[in-house]
Amino acid sequence: MTEAILEIQHGVKTISNGLDESKVIMNDLNLTIRSGDFITVLGGNGAGKSTLFNSIAGSLSLTKGKVLLKGQDISNKKEEERAKFISRVFQDPKMGTAPRMTVAENLLLAMYRGQKRQFKKRPLAQNRQEFQALCQLIGNGLEQHLDTPAGNLSGGQRQALSLLMATITKPELLLLDEHTAALDPKTSRSLMKLTDQRIQDNHLTCLMITHRMEDALTYGNRLIVLQKGQIKVDLAKEEKEKLTLQDLLLFFEEE
Numbered sequence: 001m002t003e004a005i006l007e008i009q010h011g012v013k014t015i016s017n018g019l020d021e022s023k024v025i026m027n028d029l030n031l032t033i034r035s036g037d038f039i040t041v042l043g044g045n046g047a048g049k050s051t052l053f054n055s056i057a058g059s060l061s062l063t064k065g066k067v068l069l070k071g072q073d074i075s076n077k078k079e080e081e082r083a084k085f086i087s088r089v090f091q092d093p094k095m096g097t098a099p100r101m102t103v104a105e106n107l108l109l110a111m112y113r114g115q116k117r118q119f120k121k122r123p124l125a126q127n128r129q130e131f132q133a134l135c136q137l138i139g140n141g142l143e144q145h146l147d148t149p150a151g152n153l154s155g156g157q158r159q160a161l162s163l164l165m166a167t168i169t170k171p172e173l174l175l176l177d178e179h180t181a182a183l184d185p186k187t188s189r190s191l192m193k194l195t196d197q198r199i200q201d202n203h204l205t206c207l208m209i210t211h212r213m214e215d216a217l218t219y220g221n222r223l224i225v226l227q228k229g230q231i232k233v234d235l236a237k238e239e240k241e242k243l244t245l246q247d248l249l250l251f252f253e254e255e
Ligand SMILES: Nc1ncnc2c1ncn2[C@@H]1O[C@H](COP(=O)(O)OP(=O)(O)OP(=O)(O)O)[C@@H](O)[C@H]1O
Pocket: 015, 023, 025, 043, 044, 045, 046, 047, 048, 049, 050, 051, 052
């Protein structure tokens, strides 16, 4: 069996509304993500997708249950600690990049993320060629903007930069949080292709939330559907390949 990268064991998250009432937003959820899994995550609004991602990334701590990274209990580790191993790309292009820093400076920052301060950085000039080549992969002209502040890029270029930053040092787990949702259809399609290419070329393990059913079917080797804080459907490669758009829509109609 392939190595388990991340596990959630009996994950429960209860939220209090401050009026002696509590709401269960993750309900005894169990998930094992194995090395090389590319899992597409679907679910209606409020199904618990963000709660799942926040619990993995550490921006939310579980009320009960455990989060394990390669068998090690990380339930009590802070988000910054987990960020050394887990990368995340958000929906908002502004989230992943520093706006006043140039594209090259952003990439340099990502390259040394999680390393000790005293670690001697290679000067930017020595990395330029590598950054140039990396940006060229994208095919949206980012390589001509190595010295442009990230805040001046188009939304598509900025999201592509966020993706490169999230994957420049191979993370144990890549979390894609509707990362193409804010882009126009053409830009979204090309970023999705780039994403798939990065995942395949670097053998990344990835979890991707999407509201685009076609993307959920086209990409990845496994598909999960969340409902009411639980995993309602978990389909492996062979079952996923047989799935049609119609089948997927049925999962939502049953809600
Ligand atoms: N801090 C909070 N306080 C109260 N309720 C919360 C809080 N965070 C999440 N919830 C509730 O938990 C449920 C799950 O929310 P979550 O954001 O995980 O859903 P989601 O699947 O990501 O939805 P969407 O597609 O709308 O982003 C929702 O009913 C939401 O209202």
